[in-house]
Amino acid sequence: TPAIYWIRQDLRINDNAALMAAAKGDRPVIPLYIREDDLAGALGGAQAWWLERSLARLGEAYDELGTGLVLKSGKPGTIIADLIEETGAETVYWNRRYTPDGMRTDKALKQKLRDDGIDAQSFAGRILHEPSKFETKSGGPYKVYTPFWKAFSADPRIADPQDAPDRLTAPDTKPQSERLEDWKLYSGKPDWAAGFDDIWTPGEAAANRQLDRFIDAIAEHYASSRDRPDIEATSMLSPHLALGEISPATIWHRVGRAKDLSSENRKKFLQELVWRDFCYHLLFHAPDLRTENWNSRFDGFAWQDNDEAFDAWTRGRTGYPIVDAGMRQLWQEGTMHNRVRMIVASFLIKDLMIDWRKGEAWFRDTLVDADPASNPANWQWVAGSGADASPFFRIFNPVLQGNKFDPQGDYVRRYVPELEDMPAKHIHAPFDAPRDVLDAAGVTLGKDYPKPLVDHKKARNRALAAFEKIKD
Numbered sequence: 001t002p003a004i005y006w007i008r009q010d011l012r013i014n015d016n017a018a019l020m021a022a023a024k025g026d027r028p029v030i031p032l033y034i035r036e037d038d039l040a041g042a043l044g045g046a047q048a049w050w051l052e053r054s055l056a057r058l059g060e061a062y063d064e065l066g067t068g069l070v071l072k073s074g075k076p077g078t079i080i081a082d083l084i085e086e087t088g089a090e091t092v093y094w095n096r097r098y099t100p101d102g103m104r105t106d107k108a109l110k111q112k113l114r115d116d117g118i119d120a121q122s123f124a125g126r127i128l129h130e131p132s133k134f135e136t137k138s139g140g141p142y143k144v145y146t147p148f149w150k151a152f153s154a155d156p157r158i159a160d161p162q163d164a165p166d167r168l169t170a171p172d173t174k175p176q177s178e179r180l181e182d183w184k185l186y187s188g189k190p191d192w193a194a195g196f197d198d199i200w201t202p203g204e205a206a207a208n209r210q211l212d213r214f215i216d217a218i219a220e221h222y223a224s225s226r227d228r229p230d231i232e233a234t235s236m237l238s239p240h241l242a243l244g245e246i247s248p249a250t251i252w253h254r255v256g257r258a259k260d261l262s263s264e265n266r267k268k269f270l271q272e273l274v275w276r277d278f279c280y281h282l283l284f285h286a287p288d289l290r291t292e293n294w295n296s297r298f299d300g301f302a303w304q305d306n307d308e309a310f311d312a313w314t315r316g317r318t319g320y321p322i323v324d325a326g327m328r329q330l331w332q333e334g335t336m337h338n339r340v341r342m343i344v345a346s347f348l349i350k351d352l353m354i355d356w357r358k359g360e361a362w363f364r365d366t367l368v369d370a371d372p373a374s375n376p377a378n379w380q381w382v383a384g385s386g387a388d389a390s391p392f393f394r395i396f397n398p399v400l401q402g403n404k405f406d407p408q409g410d411y412v413r414r415y416v417p418e419l420e421d422m423p424a425k426h427i428h429a430p431f432d433a434p435r436d437v438l439d440a441a442g443v444t445l446g447k448d449y450p451k452p453l454v455d456h457k458k459a460r461n462r463a464l465a466a467f468e469k470i471k472d
């Protein structure tokens with residue numbers, strides 16, 4: 001009898017434990033993707049764009065392997081029960097997920113299936129090690145990254161990736177499938193994601209090509225340049241990881257074994273990759289990471305409701321060029337450089353004193369790599385409310401950050417064309433530039449480019465004063 005392999009955020013064929021187990025001994029396999037009712041809304045707009053394309057590629061891959069892909073919409077319990085009835089399947093396998101609602105659904109379903117005599121099993125593969133694997137000497141979760149990394153690297157046994165099967169056996173009758181075109185996952189009218197196509201190719205094949213490209217041409221200056229948004233210096237693998245088009249173990253081993261890579265670059269990259277595991281470790285131990293401050297002292301923080309300022313932030317019209325460039329990159333490309341994510345998040349939280357949860361939600365909707373662990377964990381890190389938090393008083397100065405990490409202003413010029421002719425010396429603080437410099441660059445502040453929304457120095461003091469009130 002056939003095995004159902006329930007696909008979730010693991011849109012790949014290679015290094016896929018649930019698929020391998022389902023196909024064992026040439027057992028017929030039904031690869032099933034469910035558009036889940038209950039998780040509606042969990043998927044942001046940018047990721048819906050990605051998912052639509054990735055599912056199309058995955059469907060082609062399963063056609064080539066001989067089974068095709070079955071698409072269904074609704075509640076997993078009902079759909080899987082119907083499919084068992086229709087096909088006589090006695091086995092249902094999936095790879096684990098770690099969001100609280102996802103885990104709740106999966107746990108209840110596994111129990112129900114087992115009660116009905118079905119072999120229901122879940123497998124690891126979304127992260128390098130299970131989120132419960134590491135604990136501190138006193139038995140709780142790690143709250144700080146460095147000791148987590150130490151524990152992680154003390155036991156770095158990560159199974160070698162498994163190659164995809166060449167061929168899968170299809171069940172005698174293929175179950176009915178909905179049509180991807182009918183789902184209209186991304187309905188861009190107007191087509192706000194037009195710029196995504198220029199830089200992204202969703203799907204497993206593209207994920208592997210990107211990893212090769214990173215190892216061949218980029219990784220050799222990762223450690224020295226990864227903080228520079230004006231240079232191509234990072235892997236750009238995060239959206240592929242977010243939808244599971246490539247396994248973290250594949251990345252771990254390919255980078256770990258890459259020839260001609262200095263140990264400094266290798267280690268720095270692997271440490272960043274393990275941050276992702278650390279975020280899942282935090283999510284596992286604090287399932288409400290997205291909605292609740294890890295540090296409850298922040299529950300009393302005097303967040304400001306300021307729709308106008310929030311709107312200016314989302315549109316990249318704060319008057320601080322590095323912030324605006326980042327927010328516009330996010331809108332145009334569905335991504336933002338890590339250093340700039342920290343700068344714009346700090347600006348929202350500290351300069352505008354807007355609740356980090358509003359920023360997290362905006363990122364969730366607009367990032368192609370939106371991740372239920374990495375996004376809230378990083379927002380809480382910047383806010384200072386998180387487990388491993390940057391101290392609240394460390395407030396990024398957007399001008400100094402711009403000068404340091406985008407020294408020629410090329411990143412700003414790419415996304416803020418109205419400042420194209422500003423010289424490097426003044427591009428990160430046009431509000432302080434002499435009149436003749438602005439005139440020569442054709443910039444009138446307040447007309448071509450906004451005046452700053454806040455005075456950073458004053459805003460900083462205001463945030464510190466608000467923080468003093470919740471400090472003890």
Ligand code: FAD
Pocket residue numbers: 226234235236237238239241242272273274275276277279336337338339341342345363367369370371372374375376378379382
């Ligand atoms: P590389 O530098 O090539 O790193 C390789 C991989 O390591 C990344 O693909 C990612 O999987 C992992 N990684 C690197 N840095 C981090 C980090 N700080 N936390 C967790 N994993 C990391 N990353 C997401 O994947 N999804 C998110 O929703 C997300 N939201 C963020 C929100 C904020 C406010 C901040 C400051 C960071 C956020 N990040 C998020 C982390 C980081 O910015 C991205 O993972 C990184 O920019 C992706 O680019 P890359 O693949 O080229 O990274």
